């Protein structure tokens with residue numbers, strides 16, 4: 001698909017966050033990281049054809065920054081882990097104990 005075809009295709013999408021940024025990208029213009037995320041989410045969500053809203057994919061690295069994400073900070077994704085840490089008072093030296101309490105949670 002050529003750039004002009006991509007621009008025409010995106011131009012038919014709903015006028016929502018990311019549309020102009022995606023078109024600017026197809027035009028070869030430089031985007032800021034924030035604009036690039038909006039453009040990518042606009043494309044990823046099928047131009048929000050099914051309606052604007054949270055994509056519901058918290059495993060996506062862009063999710064905290066997506067225009068309609070319910071999570072606005074990456075650390076919120078780790079909220080359970082943070083709560084567990086403060087609730088139990090576990091420090092880094094007790095990694096094994098924490099892993100036993102929270103199987104499947106990585107990063108300690």
Ligand code: SF4
Nearest residue numbers: 041044055060063066
């Ligand atoms: S945050 Fe959602 S819409 Fe944006 S790129 Fe990830 S999965 Fe797609």
